Amino acid sequence: MDxxxxxxxxxxxxLAITAFQAWRQGCEKRDVRLLGTISGLFGAGTVVSxxx
Numbered sequence: 001m002d003x004x005x006x007x008x009x010x011x012x013x014x015l016a017i018t019a020f021q022a023w024r025q026g027c028e029k030r031d032v033r034l035l036g037t038i039s040g041l042f043g044a045g046t047v048v049s050x051x052x
Contacts, residue, residue, distance in 0.1 A: 008046040015039035 019035035 002049070005046055005049045008042050008049060012039050012042035012046055015042060 015035055016039040019032055019039055022035060023032045
């Protein structure tokens with residue numbers, strides 16, 4: 001695994017955990033959705049960079 005995949009994976013995991021914590025604390029739904037969406041995009045980038 002190269003450094004790009006590693007960094008994208010770490011950012012995706014961090015944002016997913018942050019979104020989960022925000023959801024548990026009862027933050028606004030739009031903020032949680034934004035965090036989840038960005039986390040998903042980083043996750044997709046991780047998959048693409050791992051394949052390439």
